[in-house]
Amino acid sequence: MANRTVPRLLQTPAVVLLLFWMLVPLSMTLFFSFIRYVLNNLRRPEWTSPSIENWRGFGNYQYVWNQDSFWLAIQNSLIIVCGILFLTVAFGIAIAILINRNFPGRGIVRVMLISPFFVMPAVNAVLWINMLLDPVLGLQGIAVAGINDIISGLREAPLVGGFFSLWPEFSPISFRGAQASSYAVIMMVTWQWTPFAVLIFMTSLQSEDQQQKEAAVLDGASAWNQFRFLTLPHLGRPIAIVVMIQAIFHLSLYAEIEIVSRGSGNKNLPYYIGELVNNNIGAASATGIFAVILANIVAIFLLRMIGKTLME
Amino acid sequence: MGRIVLENVQKTFGEAEVIPPLDLTIEDGEFAVFVGPSGCGKSTLLRLIAGLEEVTSGAIKIDGADVTQVPPSKRGLAMVFQSYALYPHMTVRKNIGFPLRMAKMEQAEIDAKVEQAASVLNLKDYLDRKPGQLSGGQRQRVAIGRAIVREPEAFLFDEPLSNLDAALRVGMRMEISELHNKLNTTMIYVTHDQVEAMTMANKIVVLQAGVIEQVGSPLELYRTPRNRFVAGFIGSPKMNFIDGDAAEKLGGHSVGIRPEHIDVVEGGLWQGRVGVAEHLGSDTFFHVHDTGLAETITVRAIGDVSLRHGDTIGLSPRMDELHRFDAKGLRI
Ligand SMILES: Nc1ncnc2c1ncn2[C@@H]1O[C@H](COP(=O)(O)OP(=O)(O)O)[C@@H](O)[C@H]1O
Numbered sequence: 001m002a003n004r005t006v007p008r009l010l011q012t013p014a015v016v017l018l019l020f021w022m023l024v025p026l027s028m029t030l031f032f033s034f035i036r037y038v039l040n041n042l043r044r045p046e047w048t049s050p051s052i053e054n055w056r057g058f059g060n061y062q063y064v065w066n067q068d069s070f071w072l073a074i075q076n077s078l079i080i081v082c083g084i085l086f087l088t089v090a091f092g093i094a095i096a097i098l099i100n101r102n103f104p105g106r107g108i109v110r111v112m113l114i115s116p117f118f119v120m121p122a123v124n125a126v127l128w129i130n131m132l133l134d135p136v137l138g139l140q141g142i143a144v145a146g147i148n149d150i151i152s153g154l155r156e157a158p159l160v161g162g163f164f165s166l167w168p169e170f171s172p173i174s175f176r177g178a179q180a181s182s183y184a185v186i187m188m189v190t191w192q193w194t195p196f197a198v199l200i201f202m203t204s205l206q207s208e209d210q211q212q213k214e215a216a217v218l219d220g221a222s223a224w225n226q227f228r229f230l231t232l233p234h235l236g237r238p239i240a241i242v243v244m245i246q247a248i249f250h251l252s253l254y255a256e257i258e259i260v261s262r263g264s265g266n267k268n269l270p271y272y273i274g275e276l277v278n279n280n281i282g283a284a285s286a287t288g289i290f291a292v293i294l295a296n297i298v299a300i301f302l303l304r305m306i307g308k309t310l311m312e
Numbered sequence: 313m314g315r316i317v318l319e320n321v322q323k324t325f326g327e328a329e330v331i332p333p334l335d336l337t338i339e340d341g342e343f344a345v346f347v348g349p350s351g352c353g354k355s356t357l358l359r360l361i362a363g364l365e366e367v368t369s370g371a372i373k374i375d376g377a378d379v380t381q382v383p384p385s386k387r388g389l390a391m392v393f394q395s396y397a398l399y400p401h402m403t404v405r406k407n408i409g410f411p412l413r414m415a416k417m418e419q420a421e422i423d424a425k426v427e428q429a430a431s432v433l434n435l436k437d438y439l440d441r442k443p444g445q446l447s448g449g450q451r452q453r454v455a456i457g458r459a460i461v462r463e464p465e466a467f468l469f470d471e472p473l474s475n476l477d478a479a480l481r482v483g484m485r486m487e488i489s490e491l492h493n494k495l496n497t498t499m500i501y502v503t504h505d506q507v508e509a510m511t512m513a514n515k516i517v518v519l520q521a522g523v524i525e526q527v528g529s530p531l532e533l534y535r536t537p538r539n540r541f542v543a544g545f546i547g548s549p550k551m552n553f554i555d556g557d558a559a560e561k562l563g564g565h566s567v568g569i570r571p572e573h574i575d576v577v578e579g580g581l582w583q584g585r586v587g588v589a590e591h592l593g594s595d596t597f598f599h600v601h602d603t604g605l606a607e608t609i610t611v612r613a614i615g616d617v618s619l620r621h622g623d624t625i626g627l628s629p630r631m632d633e634l635h636r637f638d639a640k641g642l643r644i
């Protein structure tokens with residue numbers, strides 16, 4: 001027993017720091033979530049300071065629970081995170097496999113592929129929403145206008161003109177609008193985070209056993225079956241890691257939401273909390289606790305999944 | 313059926329010619345062993361036959377059909393790799409059944425064949441384990457099982473025993489030989505270990521730097537090696553070589569004699585001093601110096617001969633067992 005004392009003592013500063021770092025904000029949030037606490041209220045000025053006198057019980061939770069916008073925020077959070085995860089993993093695997101072979105200029109291609117990861121999220125969002133997705137001035141607007149021009153040109157053409165005159169005029173999608181703003185976020189974050197997935201999958205592919213591949217070739221496995229039965233299981237662990245790390249990051253997306261549409265149509269949980277914080281700290285804290293619970297549910301799922309792949 | 317013929321097969325990697333054009337025939341049902349020092353192109357030759365490497369020129373025929381352009385999976389060959397190359401995420405059952413599954417065989421039929429292969433190879437208790445949970449010898453058996461379920465025209469083995477410990481290696485050597493006797497399928501076996509070659513082969517192909525030095529049965533190679541390289545490579549301990557004037561007196565540019573063909577006698581033809589003596593009980597190996605013939609002459613004496621380091625020893629070579637070679641190293 002005695003010889004454990006020294007290691008314990010040495011660990012203490014780190015443990016204490018961690019406890020403070022995690023526990024203090026968490027307990028403050030918990031406390032605020034059970035009291036009435038607003039920044040501005042002319043009629044009830046006593047609510048503007050955090051005090052146990054203003055105890056509200058589960059009132060804040062009830063209030064948030066009954067807001068449609070709260071459920072919409074959870075839904076948006078999940079849609080955005082799942083969309084990004086699916087796309088980054090799919091693109092990540094495809095690109096990693098493509099660049100894992102030898103071709104001239106491979107080094108440069110790899111560096112260029114990684115570069116989106118080094119762009120600041122806010123800059124990334126501004127670039128995408130203004131230069132690429134803008135329905136008039138962005139690449140999207142220009143491309144749609146170009147296609148429409150070509151089609152209207154073809155309407156005049158002999159023979160095929162009749163066919164093309166049935167085609168409608170394409171109209172560009174407004175990604176700042178409520179219908180598509182989530183997709184805009186998914187797109188830009190996918191672009192930014194696919195390199196991360198590629199990087200991790202690429203290192204894993206390089207450690208893949210080539211003799212297993214050759215054995216599979218001799219066993220009559222097609223390229224698809226080699227991918228399905230050898231490469232994909234081999235990538236199981238890196239996929240789990242990519243999913244976990246990204247899930248943690250993307251549950252807290254904020255800059256992209258703000259820049260694309262200020263939350264219209266894509267308001268996720270952090271953004272929703274951010275709006276509440278403008279005045280109602282109590283409700284914001286209650287939402288924060290809900291967010292912690294949601295993150296834990298997601299984490300349990302992920303840990304189960306990763307635990308399963310790590311066991312193998 | 314599995315008669316494999318190589319005609320003028322050549323392989324170069326970029327500038328380097330690893331296999332100069334060579335011809336070779338392996339008859340149906342034969343156990344052929346490619347043996348040679350490390351890096352001499354044995355694996356490359358095997359991979360050419362398997363189709364994992366493309367020939368630079370020449371033709372490969374299996375049962376008369378030209379398969380040079382046929383993809384590996386269509387050649388009807390099964391290969392066992394040095395690293396076993398088992399599929400780590402699949403159970404033993406799935407591993408063995410994999411080639412059948414790829415051939416779109418019925419599941420019931422796959423199960424039956426896997427069971428059968430597993431009972432031949434004593435793997436029944438391990439069918440639901442993953443390769444990571446098996447010992448080296450068991451993995452080796454799984455790799456062989458995966459090869460036999462396909463009922464191939466020929467088996468290709470690339471140094472399958474080199475990752476096993478010595479005792480296990482002897483056991484597996486026997487098992488593979490027995491498997492060959494039972495299946496009577498052509499087998500091509502690559503090794504750098506001449507003991508494996510001698511004990512298992514019907515036909516040994518000795519390679520050096522991609523060139524076939526000699527093809528023959530183990531005893532042919534032992535008795536009448538075609539050149540100095542084969543003479544030195546086959547047999548353990550290695551043949552003694554005598555060069556220079558001493559060799560001229562015995563009738564060759566150089567002369568070889570195997571350790572087991574020199575008798576230890578009082579006042580023999582040659583005299584020397586014992587260097588290292590290895591007493592194995594059944595045999596004793598003497599490394600003899602100062603004979604005036606070569607740096608060291610190795611001698612095998614039957615039984616435990618009680619000569620020690622530094623003793624004078626008399627040697628009598630059996631003159632009819634001498635191997636004489638000319639200036640080019642060819643047998644006279
Ligand atoms: N893919 C390759 N590219 C270039 N050189 C190779 C390649 N594979 C084998 N070699 C060369 O061919 C020679 C024979 O190799 P290998 O057939 O593996 O020898 P062995 O199996 O007899 O030890 C070696 O010198 C090796 O460096």
Ligand SMILES: [Mg+2]
Nearest residue numbers: 354355356471
């Ligand atoms: Mg080799």
